[in-house]
Amino acid sequence: MVESRRFLVVDDNREFAEDLCELLALQGNHATVAVDAEEALQHLEHESFHGLFTDLRLPGQSGVELMEELNRRGLDMPTVLITAYADENVVQRAQSAGAIEILSKPLDIERWLDLARRLTISAQSTLANDAESPSADSEPRDQS
DSSP: OOOOOEEEEEOSOHHHHHHHHHHHHHTTOEEEEESSHHHHHHHHHHBOOSEEEEESOOSSSOHHHHHHHHHHTTOOOOEEEEESOOOHHHHHHHHHTTEEEEEESSOOHHHHHHHHHHHHHHHHHHHHHHHTSTTOOOSOOBOO
């Protein structure tokens, strides 16, 4: 049985982010909304997530800047950038920051759901592989 995975959805359009969270919940996952990079970083100080979906254009730091900050902090997780403004520079910078996928808006929900399913399965596979390693700790931390 696949365990519930935890995802962070960052978008300044709260309604859009909540809709994505509901879709993740329908797949048996838990998702948390953040409306900007600052709020996302606050969540990440207290919780761990198996994946991140972030919009490019956010108040304050952009989604790519958020990804770069996560790298500086050593927080490694699969990240998907969602944007209506993807030019070549943004794509290259997002890939350099570790984006595993860049999705265009308007969002193709079927493609997004397939990606979310693959992330869930990938996280589960990583847990199974890590369980074979005696030093692995793949469960998310909860510092609440």
